[in-house]
Amino acid sequence: MKKIVITAFSAFLILSFISCGSKPAPEETKEPEAPVVTEEEVVEEVEEIIETVDNTLALQSIDGARNLAVESGAEDSAADLLKSVDDLYAQIKAKSDEGKDVSKEATDIANRYSAIASYVKAKEAKQKIDDTDLISFAQSIYDEGNSAYSELEAMFANPDVTGEQLLEKATKAYTCFNSVLIIAYKQIAKDERSDAFVEKRNADSVKAGVAQKEKYDEAVELFKKGDSLYSMQSLEKSYESYKASKEIFAALYLDVSEKRAAAQKAIEEAKKRVAESAEFATEADVKSPITEKVEGIEEEDAVLLEEETFADPSQAEADLPENLEEPSLKEQIENTANNLSDGIENLNKELNDVLNSGDAK
Numbered sequence: 001m002k003k004i005v006i007t008a009f010s011a012f013l014i015l016s017f018i019s020c021g022s023k024p025a026p027e028e029t030k031e032p033e034a035p036v037v038t039e040e041e042v043v044e045e046v047e048e049i050i051e052t053v054d055n056t057l058a059l060q061s062i063d064g065a066r067n068l069a070v071e072s073g074a075e076d077s078a079a080d081l082l083k084s085v086d087d088l089y090a091q092i093k094a095k096s097d098e099g100k101d102v103s104k105e106a107t108d109i110a111n112r113y114s115a116i117a118s119y120v121k122a123k124e125a126k127q128k129i130d131d132t133d134l135i136s137f138a139q140s141i142y143d144e145g146n147s148a149y150s151e152l153e154a155m156f157a158n159p160d161v162t163g164e165q166l167l168e169k170a171t172k173a174y175t176c177f178n179s180v181l182i183i184a185y186k187q188i189a190k191d192e193r194s195d196a197f198v199e200k201r202n203a204d205s206v207k208a209g210v211a212q213k214e215k216y217d218e219a220v221e222l223f224k225k226g227d228s229l230y231s232m233q234s235l236e237k238s239y240e241s242y243k244a245s246k247e248i249f250a251a252l253y254l255d256v257s258e259k260r261a262a263a264q265k266a267i268e269e270a271k272k273r274v275a276e277s278a279e280f281a282t283e284a285d286v287k288s289p290i291t292e293k294v295e296g297i298e299e300e301d302a303v304l305l306e307e308e309t310f311a312d313p314s315q316a317e318a319d320l321p322e323n324l325e326e327p328s329l330k331e332q333i334e335n336t337a338n339n340l341s342d343g344i345e346n347l348n349k350e351l352n353d354v355l356n357s358g359d360a361k
Contacts, residue, residue, distance in 0.1 A: 055096040058106035062089055065113035072117040073124070081119070081156055085112045111163030118170035119156075122149055125177035129184075137184035145176025185235035189226070192242040193324055196223055199249035204317045206260055208252040219248035220318040230324065 066089070074082045089109050096102045126149060129135055135142045152169045155161045200223070203209070209216045226241035 053099060053101045055102050055106070058103045059093070059096060061110045062092070062106050062113065065110035065117075069113045069117040069120070072120040074116050074120050077120050077123060078116050081116050085109065085116065088112070108163040111167045115152075115163060115166035115170040118167065118174045119152060122152075122170060122174035122177050125174060125181055129177060129180055132184075134180060134184040137187060138180040141176050141183075142180045145173050145180070148173040148176065182233075182235060185239055189230055189235050189239040189242060190324060192239050192246060193223075193226060193230075196226075196242045196246035196249060197320065197322055199246050199253060200318070200320060202253040203249045203256070206253060206256040208249075208256045209317050211256045211259070212252055215248060215252055216318075219245045219252065220320065222248065223320055227321075227324065 066085075069078075069082060092102050092105050092109055095105070122145070126146070129142065148169055152166070152173055155166055155169060200219070203216065203219070222241050222245035226238045226245060229235075229238035229241055
């Protein structure tokens, strides 16, 4: 029995070894291969991405620049230029409607509209300088601006010129012409103020502040307003205020002078008549003296007329400074910045804000 068990166990071991030895070798594992992407598939994928481009901010930048051009008066003084850019804008909108990215073209179109706005302002400034003969106040600056202005008009007709180039040239033309106006009106305002002060002195010499207080006060307020506007570097309006003040003071002097002359003539004639009456009374008193006492007029302390009192006319004169106080450099810079709603710097700031918001997208 023991022999049978040992034999069976030995057979089991032999079969186990045989089984283990006959097991097949494991297969080698392969890494998955990357999928092959064709050029056509890449193009299709890119087109799908392009179709999702949002051009809202890009188009808003164009609309903002166009509004600035319209507000400058481009519809009246540069209608053809405005229409030519409008046509380009229509093409940009069509591409945007197809889902294509138009950010680059939008920047160029916005620059073109902004260039038109600066061109219109330069045109107005040049016209004002020419009409009022202000060129001599800054001849070299005017010549530089005029050269840029002429080049700009030629550039508008060249389709190869970029919006950025147009804007740069338009900015230079307007800046030069605007500088001429600032220099000229600064000097003119100061001269007009001096003339107004002379007329104020003349008006004071005939006591216009007493004779026609309302008009006199109006002239004084205009003079003070001129000083305020000058300090804020609103030079043209300052000049206009001084001029109005001068004209009122001058008119007051003439009017009051004429009335004073007429009054003086009447006084002289009255004196003459009084003298003649006194002479006649003396002659009558000699020929027919009054012998009876007239009660009330022969008393030692009798008062025939009440004493008249008058206010001091000098108190009616306005105290205005003869010399104009120039604003400090810091004040000039601050005031210039505050008035750039008419200037090119403010125009460019508004445009850049719009363009930068588009680039951020």
